[in-house]
Amino acid sequence: MSKELEHSFVTELENNQNIVHKICTLYTNDSDAHNDLFQEITIQLWKAYPKFRGDAKFSTWMYRVALNTAITLYRKSKKSVRTIDYDSVIFKIKADEYDATEEQQLKLMYKAVKQLNDIDKALVFLYLEDKNYTEISETLGISEVNARVKMNRIKTKLRTILNP
Known part of the structure; x- marks a missing residue:
């Protein structure tokens, strides 16, 4: 090379x-x-x-x-x-920006996302990265409609996990 x-x-x-x-x-x-x-x-x-x-x-x-x-x-x-142990996760947040509630919500969200299957994790990751459905579908090799449907189902699943 x-x-x-x-x-x-x-x-x-x-x-x-x-x-x-x-x-x-x-x-x-x-x-x-x-x-x-x-x-x-x-x-x-x-x-x-x-x-x-x-x-x-x-x-x-x-x-x-x-x-x-x-x-x-x-x-x-x-x-x-x-x-x-989620208490051992190190978040690189400046002290003046630290928000304990936000940190706890992030921990809970990561814990919930880790319960999803591997493709759903990838879709959530791209969604949280503010990728549009066209970019998500291209990256994952699925149709844009499929990406939208999957994301709606994942949102419902995450709500269930986070609010049993």
Whole structure:
């Protein structure tokens, strides 16, 4: 791979790494697993980058590769049940912006989202990233109508989980 292509990849990855971190947070329960998944996604992005044609935005392509990698690894490891102590989750919020109620709501939301199946998690993630249904459907490889229907069903399911 040329130095120019390598530089381009590193720049794009650095500019969009938060996408990968958010996906890792959804599909892992501890920092070691998070780091392992981040590394695996980076490797898969690196391997696939020479085939990136630029038909879509880099971030859209990155979502697709990252989510597919996370889902594949999640399915392989789904046989063992892992838990996390939500009190140990570190949120990087400035002290003057700290809101205990908001933090508790975030913890509950992550806990509820982790109960969804892998495709539904990906859909919620993209929805929370303010992606429109066209972008969501392109990223997940489903129709826009299917994305909308699934999202409505997921919202109902999350309400049930959060308000039993």
